[in-house]
Amino acid sequence: MATTTAKSFQNYIGGEWVDAASGETFETKSPATGETLGVFPRSSADDVDKAVDAAKAAYEEWRLVPAPRRGEILFRFGRLLADQKDEVAQLMAREMGKVLPEAAGDVQEAIDMSFYMGGEGRRLFGQTTPSELKDKFNMSVRQPIGVVGVITPWNFPIAIPSWKIAPALVCGNTVVFKPATDTPLLGERFVELLAEAGVPPGVVNIVHGGGGAVGDRLVKHPDVPVITLTGSRETGVEVMRNAADNLKHIHLELGGKNAIIVLDDADLDLAVEGIIWSAFGTSGQRCTAASRVIAQDGIYEELQSRLVKAAEQLRLGPGWQDGVDVGPVINQKALEKIHSYTEIGKDEGAKLLTGGEVASGNGLSDGFFYRPTIFGDVDPGMRVAQEEIFGPTTALIRVRDVDEAVRVSNGIEFGLSSSIFTRDVNTAFRAMRDLEAGITYINAGTIGAEVHLPFGGTKGTGNGHREAGQAALDVFTEWKSIYVDYSGKLQKAQIDTAS
Numbered sequence: 001m002a003t004t005t006a007k008s009f010q011n012y013i014g015g016e017w018v019d020a021a022s023g024e025t026f027e028t029k030s031p032a033t034g035e036t037l038g039v040f041p042r043s044s045a046d047d048v049d050k051a052v053d054a055a056k057a058a059y060e061e062w063r064l065v066p067a068p069r070r071g072e073i074l075f076r077f078g079r080l081l082a083d084q085k086d087e088v089a090q091l092m093a094r095e096m097g098k099v100l101p102e103a104a105g106d107v108q109e110a111i112d113m114s115f116y117m118g119g120e121g122r123r124l125f126g127q128t129t130p131s132e133l134k135d136k137f138n139m140s141v142r143q144p145i146g147v148v149g150v151i152t153p154w155n156f157p158i159a160i161p162s163w164k165i166a167p168a169l170v171c172g173n174t175v176v177f178k179p180a181t182d183t184p185l186l187g188e189r190f191v192e193l194l195a196e197a198g199v200p201p202g203v204v205n206i207v208h209g210g211g212g213a214v215g216d217r218l219v220k221h222p223d224v225p226v227i228t229l230t231g232s233r234e235t236g237v238e239v240m241r242n243a244a245d246n247l248k249h250i251h252l253e254l255g256g257k258n259a260i261i262v263l264d265d266a267d268l269d270l271a272v273e274g275i276i277w278s279a280f281g282t283s284g285q286r287c288t289a290a291s292r293v294i295a296q297d298g299i300y301e302e303l304q305s306r307l308v309k310a311a312e313q314l315r316l317g318p319g320w321q322d323g324v325d326v327g328p329v330i331n332q333k334a335l336e337k338i339h340s341y342t343e344i345g346k347d348e349g350a351k352l353l354t355g356g357e358v359a360s361g362n363g364l365s366d367g368f369f370y371r372p373t374i375f376g377d378v379d380p381g382m383r384v385a386q387e388e389i390f391g392p393t394t395a396l397i398r399v400r401d402v403d404e405a406v407r408v409s410n411g412i413e414f415g416l417s418s419s420i421f422t423r424d425v426n427t428a429f430r431a432m433r434d435l436e437a438g439i440t441y442i443n444a445g446t447i448g449a450e451v452h453l454p455f456g457g458t459k460g461t462g463n464g465h466r467e468a469g470q471a472a473l474d475v476f477t478e479w480k481s482i483y484v485d486y487s488g489k490l491q492k493a494q495i496d497t498a499s
């Protein structure tokens, strides 16, 4: 392995590129080939503390920069990203593994978010309201909070940082960013482009390293009042616990066990396409992936055989190769976890219809490839129908009617995305009301959220917050209510209301 020739990268703290205090490093490798793509600082609490100090100092000026000017930096960032879209997508196919069209979509999502949040610089609306008293003016305004700790996963290595960093910045906060250790190269590129777009020194800092050292210190640091994390449910719970003593604002985007319901009256061709895309796109490594398919009796057999056929036609390979549908999964640990669920499903009595094995040969042996896997005859209570696998595995569940379908769809601890294929408008509207999830799709799969609507989930998927859209602003601002009395006399609220 060409470890010695791979390029070395640094943290970015207070506008300077610097090594970790310890001098330790880790490597990022392509999940498709095992090739080493870069060497990164393995940071510790000391590095985090320096980055927080820089962000805290920079906050004093940044919060006073007019919001439209802050937005203009995001516009410039969006344009730079658009100019380099193909190159960043290529990098993503190599470092994270997703296929090129999906990688380009990931970058596009960040471009969209940067422009959307750039525009917020000229909105950030509050309210003005009448007062109950004469000659008095009332309003509410959004205020920045301070240093935001941004902890992101590897599955959307450009999009998800933008969902967090763009709104944090336009609202007037500064940022310490810890990207996933599987995708530091993309995190680095993101910050490089922000710096090029004109973000002042200290306003965005990046500290590479693991959750145990870097993430933990960020979460516990008394000068980081906001933490935004996309990750596993377990990590989310730990973050809330560790942040409790400081009463931090915690925004969590956690797991999913999303289902697509297919009723007897559905357009089956469309449903098959939607399921294949949602279950196996990004090798199933999306929080919004369809890891359950709930099919009504009348179409169950037909749907099952069409899905198996379609899954077996998917071509596996490195994400950058033409004609590849499904790239590798992120690392050896993920591959093992995904395969362990195949064993669990078989032991539970689910019927393995296709896949269920590591793919090798034909240039796949150096990477982490797993065959698209479908289980049939799955009982809704089985672990393969309850737990997040985060891989190319989906479970087919048979139901009698729409009521049972909705009950099964809701019968999990998560509540991120949901979907129903039906031609009946009444059924569709009932599902929109009754599916317990932050997102519901009608006649489309479970993936494909757009940046101007709230993104997030109910129940075990989060803690009540949303990112993207206007809702994101609530994570990164505090409301202040302001009362201006221009009567020249003391007027007592709730008391002097008669005059």
Ligand code: UN1
Residues within 6 Å of the ligand: 109, 155, 156, 230, 285, 286, 287, 288, 289, 446, 447, 448, 449, 450
């Ligand atoms: C995620 O998997 O964490 O709707 C985000 C989608 C994408 C975002 C997924 N736009 O699937």
